[in-house]
Amino acid sequence: MQIVKCNKDSIEIADGILKSGGLIIYPTETLYGVGVDATNEEAVKKLTVYKNRPLGKPYSIAVRDIKMAEEYGNINQTAKNLFLEFLPGPLTVIVRGKHKLARGVESENGKVGIRLPDYEFVQKLVGKFGKPITATSANASYKKRPYQVSDILDNLSQKQKDLIDLVVDAGKLPTRDPSTVIDTTLDEPMTLRQGEIKLSDKNEVLSRSEENTQNIAKEIWQHFESYLGKRSIVFALQGEMGTGKTQFTKGLARAMGITELVTSPTFAIENEYETGGNKLYHFDAWRLENSEELNALGFQKLVLQKSVISVEWAEKVADVIRGFDDEAIIIWIKIKFGVSESDRIISWGNL
Amino acid sequence: MKILAIDTSCDETSAALTDGTKILSNIIWSQSSAHAKFGGVMPSLAQRMHEERIDWVIDRAIKNSKCTVGDLDAIAVTTGPGLSIALGVGIDRAKKLAIKHNKKLIAINHLEGHMLSCLAGPNSESLELKINNLQFPALGLVVSGGNTLLVKINKIGSYEILAQTTDDALGEALDKGARMLGLGYPGGAVLEKVARGGDIKTYTLPVPIAGQEKRQMFTYSGLKTAFSRLVKSEEPLTKVKIQNLAACFQDVAFTHLVRVLRYYIIHNSSFVIHNLLVGGGVSANIEIRKRLRKLCSQYSINVLFPKSKKLYGDNAAMIGIAAYFKAQRNEYINPNLIDRKPGAKIFD
Numbered sequence: 183m184q185i186v187k188c189n190k191d192s193i194e195i196a197d198g199i200l201k202s203g204g205l206i207i208y209p210t211e212t213l214y215g216v217g218v219d220a221t222n223e224e225a226v227k228k229l230t231v232y233k234n235r236p237l238g239k240p241y242s243i244a245v246r247d248i249k250m251a252e253e254y255g256n257i258n259q260t261a262k263n264l265f266l267e268f269l270p271g272p273l274t275v276i277v278r279g280k281h282k283l284a285r286g287v288e289s290e291n292g293k294v295g296i297r298l299p300d301y302e303f304v305q306k307l308v309g310k311f312g313k314p315i316t317a318t319s320a321n322a323s324y325k326k327r328p329y330q331v332s333d334i335l336d337n338l339s340q341k342q343k344d345l346i347d348l349v350v351d352a353g354k355l356p357t358r359d360p361s362t363v364i365d366t367t368l369d370e371p372m373t374l375r376q377g378e379i380k381l382s383d384k385n386e387v388l389s390r391s392e393e394n395t396q397n398i399a400k401e402i403w404q405h406f407e408s409y410l411g412k413r414s415i416v417f418a419l420q421g422e423m424g425t426g427k428t429q430f431t432k433g434l435a436r437a438m439g440i441t442e443l444v445t446s447p448t449f450a451i452e453n454e455y456e457t458g459g460n461k462l463y464h465f466d467a468w469r470l471e472n473s474e475e476l477n478a479l480g481f482q483k484l485v486l487q488k489s490v491i492s493v494e495w496a497e498k499v500a501d502v503i504r505g506f507d508d509e510a511i512i513i514w515i516k517i518k519f520g521v522s523e524s525d526r527i528i529s530w531g532n533l
Numbered sequence: 534m535k536i537l538a539i540d541t542s543c544d545e546t547s548a549a550l551t552d553g554t555k556i557l558s559n560i561i562w563s564q565s566s567a568h569a570k571f572g573g574v575m576p577s578l579a580q581r582m583h584e585e586r587i588d589w590v591i592d593r594a595i596k597n598s599k600c601t602v603g604d605l606d607a608i609a610v611t612t613g614p615g616l617s618i619a620l621g622v623g624i625d626r627a628k629k630l631a632i633k634h635n636k637k638l639i640a641i642n643h644l645e646g647h648m649l650s651c652l653a654g655p656n657s658e659s660l661e662l663k664i665n666n667l668q669f670p671a672l673g674l675v676v677s678g679g680n681t682l683l684v685k686i687n688k689i690g691s692y693e694i695l696a697q698t699t700d701d702a703l704g705e706a707l708d709k710g711a712r713m714l715g716l717g718y719p720g721g722a723v724l725e726k727v728a729r730g731g732d733i734k735t736y737t738l739p740v741p742i743a744g745q746e747k748r749q750m751f752t753y754s755g756l757k758t759a760f761s762r763l764v765k766s767e768e769p770l771t772k773v774k775i776q777n778l779a780a781c782f783q784d785v786a787f788t789h790l791v792r793v794l795r796y797y798i799i800h801n802s803s804f805v806i807h808n809l810l811v812g813g814g815v816s817a818n819i820e821i822r823k824r825l826r827k828l829c830s831q832y833s834i835n836v837l838f839p840k841s842k843k844l845y846g847d848n849a850a851m852i853g854i855a856a857y858f859k860a861q862r863n864e865y866i867n868p869n870l871i872d873r874k875p876g877a878k879i880f881d
Contacts, residue, residue, distance in 0.1 A: 392754075392755075422761070423709060423712075423713070423757065423761055424754070424757050424758035424760075424761045425758075426754075428700050428701075428754065429700075429754070442876075443697065443698075443699060445698050445699060445700055445701075445702075446698075446700050446701045446702070446705060446754075448701065448705050448709075449543075449678045449679040449702060449704070449705050450543075450614065450615065450616060450679050450875070451576065451616055452616070452617065452875070453875075453876055454875060454876055455876075469718075470575070470576075471575045471578075472575065474577075475575050475576050475577055478575070478576045478577030478580070478618070479576050479617075479618065480617075480618075523758075523759075523762065
């Protein structure tokens with residue numbers, strides 16, 4: 183593994199490594215990414231081993247401009263509009279692929295995510311390389327978001343480190359959210375991950391599976407994580423039976439480093455988890471006869487202790503939760519059924 | 534060995550006197566009638582009611598057993614899993630009694646109580662014989678509102694989890710299914726009755742993790758969601774539809790349970806299973822007992838269920854039975870160190 187400072191010379195070096203099928207860690211306007219030649223099957227295989235990901239999870243690609251994007255994906259009018267309005271910038275546009283990329287880059291149903299990072303190094307590198315490179319975050323699944331090189335290296339096994347050919351170090355990046363991900367292949371554009379760029383003034387994303395819901399919980403957690411220990415963080419979950427409130431809490435716990443099994447608290451009313459140094463209190467208000475009962479269970483005390491709390495059926499105890507507006511960061515999460523059976527629309531806000 | 538046992542893990546305030554595996558008394562004060570319709574609970578009220586009833590329940594258990602406090606060898610109490618503020622009431626009383634009368638104190642896991650409840654009975658001799666005939670390792674199954682748990686019992690007191698709840702427990706799933714059909718909450722028992730009039734072939738629902746039973750889990754969230762969609766698509770509901778829906782839901786819920794159990798019966802090269810111990814509120818369901826008996830007869834396994842209705846749901850007699858085995862192993866606890874464990878696992 184070679185580590186170089188991010189400058190003009192590093193473009194040459196990175197280009198050479200990509201051409202020989204190597205794997206590089208590089209800075210973007212959001213996080214550090216990991217790049218390989220997106221048309222080289224061997225290189226993509228290497229990336230999958232590095233990311234420690236199951237097969238079948240697609241990778242976004244970074245392109246130089248809309249022309250390069252059109253070579254590899256069908257850019258419909260919606261996608262074109264997004265390109266014109268937001269790119270280069272922290273946005274991944276999902277389009278139908280043209281099957282010219284290495285296997286594993288496009289999703290199983292032939293879609294591909296396209297990025298045009300607002301970062302000079304990447305634009306110049308992809309321009310010189312002449313082909314798209316993968317643009318996925320440099321951390322392994324469920325590990326810390328990579329804003330500096332040590333965030334990455336400290337969380338990798340030796341085997342993973344050995345797969346890195348080059349690290350382009352630009353120091354500590356400003357803490358920004360990962361890119362917004364918008365799927366343009368549906369009837370109307372759908373946000374799959376919410377970053378800085380928003381389609382509407384609502385935070386709303388589409389979940390396609392239970393695993394997906396857990397991932398979205400992780401993303402939302404990372405958004406509010408910085409309050410840990412400073413304020414109480416309350417996730418107030420609303421949604422009909424079977425929408426996945428417990429699944430959401432599972433993702434939350436996992437993102438917090440909790441390894442205990444998270445189960446539905448409907449029967450017990452309250453569960454507590456405390457592995458991995460963090461503590462999560464998991465309430466279920468469904469069976470509560472009135473909202474004051476939440477405080478009888480010690481909710482107030484937990485808020486004052488700056489605890490992380492998840493409340494299922496929060497609408498039943500909304501008045502009590504709202505009473506702690508000053509003491510806690512309260513994130514209201516709504517989960518609704520979507521069109522197809524496994525789809526869920528997840529929206530959230532502080533109000 | 535005479536033990537006074539106390540359980541206040543959830544809605545029931547219960548105290549019992551046991552002598553070995555023999556039940557001398559088993560008093561259960563249920564709060565379910567006190568809480569409003571649809572199974573709503575008021576934890577503050579629950580705590581207050583436990584506090585109001587506990588002394589009466591304990592006195593009554595002692596009186597009915599025709600023993601005195603002086604006859605007691607030990608006092609046992611549930612420390613978890615359960616609702617924290619409810620558990621606290623029983624623990625506090627047990628601790629005070631142990632200190633006041635200088636009795637040994639035993640902390641019991643509620644799940645272990647359920648699992649050993651099939652060893653309790655009114656007649657101690659035949660039971661002792663039965664226990665002596667138990668061969669270990671055995672399998673233990675707890676099916677209740679809060680847990681679906683399959684364990685390997687190496688011997689009484691030593692357990693390994695084979696499969697456990699990952700989302701909704703079986704009893705909770707049945708209760709929620711009943712709720713979707715407008716049968717109230719908790720409606721698992723009503724669902725069972727309604728299902729008897731239905732045809733399980735009417736609808737097709739997905740059997741959870743079919744073919745992947747080795748995943749060490751019981752899961753009902755997917756079935757619950759599929760069922761909620763099915764119910765909506767069948768609206769308006771008629772009596773016949775409700776019967777058929779109830780039958781199909783219960784059928785698939787039990788099929789999953791039996792499939793996981795079968796997997797662990799077949800796939801273990803390390804030991805031959807001769808006994809299955811079953812406990813928990815859902816084991817009162819006649820259909821599930823029928824299916825478990827059928828499964829066990831296929832593999833020449835002797836299946837044991839609790840002897841009386843009172844032993845299925847939450848009760849203190851089962852705590853007394855578990856305590857008897859702990860006492861034999863000399864596992865007592867210092868009254869000043871006993872504490873609630875709301876999230877306890879069976880091996881805690």
